Amino acid sequence: MAKCDVCGKGVTFGIKVSHSHRRSNRAWKPNIVKVKAVVNGSPKRINACTRCLRSGKVTRAV
Structure with missing residues (x-):
């Protein structure tokens, strides 16, 4: 699942507009x-997004 366990950022939906x-x-995936x-x-x-990292x-655990 494309969702950050820290901040809760997930998939955002929108509309692609061609030329x-x-x-x-x-969909924009984190x-x-x-x-x-x-x-x-x-x-x-x-699962963490790179912005949280x-x-x-x-x-991080070693």
Whole structure:
């Protein structure tokens, strides 16, 4: 599932518009990475977006 366990960011839906202005549905998916992180003092596998990893919201387990 394309959803961040930390911030809750998920898939966003919208409309793709071509050069000739034909419209079709599309989805913007977040950059989700499965990482081993420290959650409540113990290591656990979570799905985190790269923005949460980069900002330091997730502490990675070694």
